[in-house]
Amino acid sequence: MPISFDQKQQFFHLKNHEISYVIGIEKGKYLTHRYFGKALSSYHGCNELQRIDRGFATNPIPADRTFSLNALPMETSTQGNGDHRIANYQIRNQKGHNVTDFHFQDFDIYNGKKELTGLPSVRSAKTTTLEIRLVDSIQQLEMILVYNLYEDFPVITRSARYRNLKDTPVYLENAGSLMLDLPRWNFDLITLNGAHTNEATLHRQALHPGIQKIESSRGTSSPQHQPFLALANPETTEFTGEVFAFHFVYSGNFTAQVEVEQYGSSRVQIGIQPETFEWKLTQDHSFQTPEVVMNYSEDGFNGMSQTFHRLYQTYLIPEQFSQQERPILLNTWEANYFDLSAEALLTQARQAKELGIELFVLDDGWFGKRNDDTSSLGDWSENREKLPQGLSSLAREIRQMGLKFGIWFEPEMVSKESELFRQHPDWALHVSDYPMTEGRRQLVLDLSRKEVQDYLIDQLGKQLASGQIDYVKWDMNRHLTEVGNTLLPADQQKESHHRYVLGLYRVIKTLTADFPTVLFENCSSGGGRFDPGMMAYMPQTWTSDNSDALCRTKIQYGYSYLYPPIMMGAHVSDVPNHQVGRLTPFSTRSWIAMSGNFGYELDLMKQSADNLRSMQEQINFYKAHRQLLQFGEFYRLQAPDTQFASAWLFKNDQEALLIYSNGLAQPAVPIHYLKTVYLDSDAIYQDTETENCYSGAELNQAGILIPRIKQDFETALYHWKKL
Incomplete structure (x- = not known):
């Protein structure tokens, strides 16, 4: 059995051919972490817990001064009774107190894996699950820690459920998904940080005493911080050495942190960002946290990446796209921006077809009165001045050429200058008495409201039901402000951020299920929401609005730590580059773009004869080697140095x-x-x-x-x- 329980020694042992994970039960109450790493044939407790009568320690068992919750390696934190390190959860009761006392109650081991209610997760594949139930009998609260062991990967996914069993509500103030105490601190901390147009910069620093943390409170996972961290041995390289990696399957606010505590252990904690979160739990209601992927490698960072790549490509993205070749596309954005006409678009499409391009994507500017970025978001009807015969007619003509047709939407946004906002100003995120803060002259629709979700499902569904759309680029170009829900009572306002994400997932899950053959590409000004939560519904992401080849070597290199190239949209654009003004050779732009999900974003009518010949050669090469470039194993051999080599x-x-x-x-x-x-x-x-x-x-x-x-x-x- 991949998961076993030793009744005598009180150990759970989760094991496959690559990894072992061991959990102990101390004093019949407390869950301790005993081991995570390379597979063990068996475990008998050789790494004993240290028991010392330490000064300033509190003792839940007064007669045993060597037993302190503040020194144990824990599987979940405690609250208010002795564990003073960073917490994985916090609950406030009706008296305003933040004290709980959860004890081990029982467990269940079963084959397979349950879906998470309302949340994306890695699908089950030869998976065995351990659920450990802890109970606070004083307040009648329940916590279930869930461990999913994947048989063919060095991977365990973890999540938690919090449940209120009594008739008075409690407030979940911190809903952590994972906590893990590793009995050492001599690690390097690996994170991916950045900014819009400068995403996925690799940062490596030694752990030090105290707390090192990344997080987002922007409403999305953000381009500033990928919801990921790894702990690696100082000598670990791309090719050799141990790595413990953690990736959060969630698209909203998050916290990922490590505390090196006073006795030299390292506590890893990941979950929804608590400062922008609270959840009211009434009787018999549960809160399910998003899951965290735990990935162990003894073969360096490339070994870590190979596991993420195989796992996500096989068991995270929609199953129908797992082995489906992606088309070579032409996107109109940098060629046309808002200056569109049906005649010019059809001319570009014919040229694209002659070159061997397979998908024509109409980006922003096709709807409402959208001649710049100040209006019309929310009005998803074609602009008849630009498209006199309508969108379906344009799509039909392009598809009759033998091309697939794709379209750009930014469904979560609304412009003040729009029919939708004039009819439903209350649908935009806002709080009473304060002005709505605009970003790029747009507001964010309140996806925590069901009627807003239903509107988007209906409006986008009508477009997709035409049968003329093969691809959707789903954009999201600003972060959230004035986050509140006017339909919720005051004591539930801090649920709004998470309810927004749940609403987003409902909309996307419904549309992708209703139109399973449509290829959805995730985008948030590039990599602003490039996370495994979105990848569960959309099998690829526009990697960055920065298409400069030199910048893209670094950006794509960083994202490859977690995602395979087929998930990274990468386009050849014109020079001087529109983001940084750099001149790079056409061949370089093409090889870097081929190292992702390949396409072009330039004006075909303005290309030289040499460039057009090169494009045809590149397209022919890519088609001949598409299986290698999209589905082959990808390895980093040399990180970008100070000269960007x-x-x-x-x-x-x-x-x-x-x-x-x-x-x-x-x-x-x-x-x-x-x-x-x-x-x-x-x-x-x-x-x-x-x-x-x-x-x-x-x-x-x-x-x-x-x-x-x-x-x-x-x-x-x-x-x-x-x-």
């Missing part, structure tokens, strides 16, 4: 492709042999350009010579067929 590798059973980007050209360049590391050592690989043959071991260990490149932002490509 980087390298990565794609491989499958038939071929391998290495892309090296030199960044800024340098004088007196040192000799550089780049090792492929991950090719099959016993296989022979033939270079498709030179036809020279090499063993995988040779390429892995001796490496290939990187030539001196006397120009900024160039790329070198190496392609091998496996013989």
Whole structure:
């Protein structure tokens, strides 16, 4: 059995062929963390808990001064009775007190995994579940800790449910999903941080005493902080070393933190951000937290990433897209912005078809009176001045050319200059007596309200029901302000942030279920809501509004820690780049875009003959190697350095492709042999350009010579067929 309970020693042992996770029960009441790491054939408690009579310690059992909750490695925190480290939950009762006393009650082990009510999660696949029930008998409260062990991955997912069993309400002020005490502190903390157009910057720093925290209170997971952290040995590299990684499957406010406490252990805690949250629990009502993916690697960061990539591509994104090839697209945004006409769009589509592009995407500006970003959000009817025959007619003509047709929406937003706002001003997020703060001249619809959810389902459903739309780009271009719900009583106003996310999930789940063949792309000004919660419904994300090739090497490199390239929208755009003004070679822009979900975002009518020939060659190459680039294993070989030079590798059973980007050209360049590391050592690989043959071991260990490149932002490509 993958999960067992040793009655005599009072240990739960969760085990597959790669990992073990051990939970102990102390004094018949308290859950302690005993081990997480490489698989153990058995566990008998050799790593005893330290028992010392420590000064300033409180003792729940007065006669035993060596037993203190403040020194135990815990599976969940306590509240108000001795554990003074960061908490995983907090409950306030009718008297205003924040004291609870949860004790172990019983457990259940079963095959499979239950869906989380109203929330996305990683699907079940050869999964065994442990549910541990703890009860506060004084207040009649229940906490259930859920552990889902995946048989074929070094992964456990964790969540918690909080339930009120009595007839007076309590208030859940902190609803943590995971807490874990690791018995050491000599780790490096890994996070992905950034900003709009500068997402997924890798940060690595040594843990130190105290609390290190990332979080979002913006209403979304945010481009500032990915809901992820990892703890790695100081010597861990891309290729070797231990990593403990944690990723939150949620799209709203979150906190992810680590505390190095006084006795040298490290407490990891992840959950909904508590300062913007509270939930009223009435009798027999439960609150389900989002889940956290726990991922262990002994093969460095590439090992960690391989697990995330395989898990998410197979068991997180909608199942029908797991192995479905993604089309090469042309997006109109940077070519047209708001300047649209049916005639020009059809001309672009014909040119796109001639080049071999497969999907034509009409971005912003097609609806209402949308000639700039100041109006019409919420009015999802075509602009007849721009599209005289209507959207369906345009889509039909483009599809008759042999192209698929896609459309841009920003469903969660409303412009003050719109029919929707004039009819329903109360549908925008607001609180009484305060003005509505605009962002980009737009407001946010209150998705915590069912009638707003129903409106969006109806309006978007009508467009999708035409049968002419194959792809939707779902955008979200500002963060939340004045978050409240005028239909809720005062003591439930702090539920609004989470109710917004639940409403969003309901809308998306309904639409993606009703239109399962439509490919949805998640977007929030690029990576503003690039998280596994959204990926559960939308199998790809527009990675960043910054399409500059040099910036994209860093951004895509960072996101690849968690997501495979097929999930990262990446487009070739014009130069000078519209975000940073940089000039980069057309070939470099193309190879970096091919390292993601490939497309173009430029005016075909303004391209030179050389560029058009290059596009056709690139498209033909991509189609010939699409299986490798979209579904092959992806490995990082060289992180972007101070000159932005980087390298990565794609491989499958038939071929391998290495892309090296030199960044800024340098004088007196040192000799550089780049090792492929991950090719099959016993296989022979033939270079498709030179036809020279090499063993995988040779390429892995001796490496290939990187030539001196006397120009900024160039790329070198190496392609091998496996013989």
